[in-house]
Amino acid sequence: MDRRRLLTTAVLGGAAGLVGATALGSLSPEDVWAAEGANAKINPGDPDPNFVEGRVTAVSDAVVFVTSSDGTYHSIRVTTGTSIWKLNPSTLDEVKVGDGLYARGVRMPDNTLAADSLWVNIVNLNAHVDSIGRGHLNLDHHGQRVVAHVEQGRSAAVYNNTPAVSDMSMLQAGKHVKVIGAWHPDTNEITISTVYAAV
Amino acid sequence: MAALYGEVSWFCCGNSWGPCGSTGHGSCGTCNSGSRQHAWPNASDACFAITRPDRCGENLLRRTCGHVHTTTNRCNGKAVATSIADCGPQTDLFCGERTCCGTVCGSNRVIDLTPSAYSAIASLSSGLTPAMVS
Numbered sequence: 508m509d510r511r512r513l514l515t516t517a518v519l520g521g522a523a524g525l526v527g528a529t530a531l532g533s534l535s536p537e538d539v540w541a542a543e544g545a546n547a548k549i550n551p552g553d554p555d556p557n558f559v560e561g562r563v564t565a566v567s568d569a570v571v572f573v574t575s576s577d578g579t580y581h582s583i584r585v586t587t588g589t590s591i592w593k594l595n596p597s598t599l600d601e602v603k604v605g606d607g608l609y610a611r612g613v614r615m616p617d618n619t620l621a622a623d624s625l626w627v628n629i630v631n632l633n634a635h636v637d638s639i640g641r642g643h644l645n646l647d648h649h650g651q652r653v654v655a656h657v658e659q660g661r662s663a664a665v666y667n668n669t670p671a672v673s674d675m676s677m678l679q680a681g682k683h684v685k686v687i688g689a690w691h692p693d694t695n696e697i698t699i700s701t702v703y704a705a706v
Numbered sequence: 707m708a709a710l711y712g713e714v715s716w717f718c719c720g721n722s723w724g725p726c727g728s729t730g731h732g733s734c735g736t737c738n739s740g741s742r743q744h745a746w747p748n749a750s751d752a753c754f755a756i757t758r759p760d761r762c763g764e765n766l767l768r769r770t771c772g773h774v775h776t777t778t779n780r781c782n783g784k785a786v787a788t789s790i791a792d793c794g795p796q797t798d799l800f801c802g803e804r805t806c807c808g809t810v811c812g813s814n815r816v817i818d819l820t821p822s823a824y825s826a827i828a829s830l831s832s833g834l835t836p837a838m839v840s
Contacts, residue, residue, distance in 0.1 A: 551742050551743075552736070552741060552772065552788070553741060553742055554740050554742075554822075555742055555823075558822040558826075559740070560722060560739050560740050560822075576722050577721055577738075607723035611825045624829065624830075626825075628724070630724055631716055631717060631830070649728045649729060651725065653725055667800075667802060667804065668805070668811075668813075683796070683800075685800075697725070700831065703803070703833065703834065705799060705800045705801070705803060
């Protein structure tokens with residue numbers, strides 16, 4: 508059974524469908540990509556109908572309601588096979604009103620998006636390190652100050668081609684970094700997942 | 707064009723939430739996170755003067771707004787076709803950087819995809835991926 512049919516079955520089949528999805532195993536990104544024939548049907552430059560960006564306005568049962576930055580409304584159906592990232596692998600009950608998200612999935616006949624993956628509050632910043640404080644970096648991102656917090660046991664650094672390590676001591680003020688992190692909604696703060704730095 | 711090997715990442719553009727809200731629609735004026743688009747380091751003279759991939763030994767052809775590239779994730783073989791909508795990444799800031807999955811590696815940042823495009827071939831949480839661009 509391909510991914511699109513599986514998700515369609517899971518969503519349209521209600522609870523039994525959700526159990527069915529689980530019984531078929533975890534819905535890995537590779538499964539999704541392998542089955543997502545829709546990729547080939549989207550012209551370069553065009554909006555991707557299987558992708559949603561926006562802010563969460565409500566969470567009800569297994570549906571996340573989102574308003575995109577262009578003002579359009581989306582309903583995102585979460586199944587037991589949906590992977591949710593919110594700094595760490597997460598669950599639907601950690602998705603809150605006000606969160607920002609990106610979602611990828613499959614459009615259902617009622618125009619809901621059956622989600623393969625949700626990335627909640629994820630940011631990817633190319634920034635300049637203004638200064639380094641105790642447990643955080645002060646970043647300049649397109650002229651805006653961003654405070655990037657280090658979470659012990661979670662935040663990691665990659666220096667050139669080294670494996671990710673917890674040691675942030677090689678980061679330097681005045682250098683550029685790329686930061687994958689989780690935004691704290693309605694603030695200029697993030698928590699670092701991985702910071703990539705040239706040394 | 708001959709296949710180019712390097713690193714692919716993602717960037718946000720257009721109207722968006724959080725720190726992405728200040729990024730704008732890119733140098734082509736058309737960039738949106740939800741569209742199948744990318745940033746290219748040699749999209750104009752002004753762009754090249756900023757990104758300087760040549761300083762990392764990368765000889766990238768001049769390609770302008772709307773040109774289509776296909777990016778293949780060398781970790782899983784998935785590919786996505788996108789059009790140029792912005793200038794970037796700033797390759798010279800990370801010369802020599804290398805990303806690997808197993809024995810497959812890519813060096814130097816040569817292309818940035820929108821979240822829509824990147825998530826079609828890799829997880830957004832991965833950040834950097836070895837890629838082939840054609």
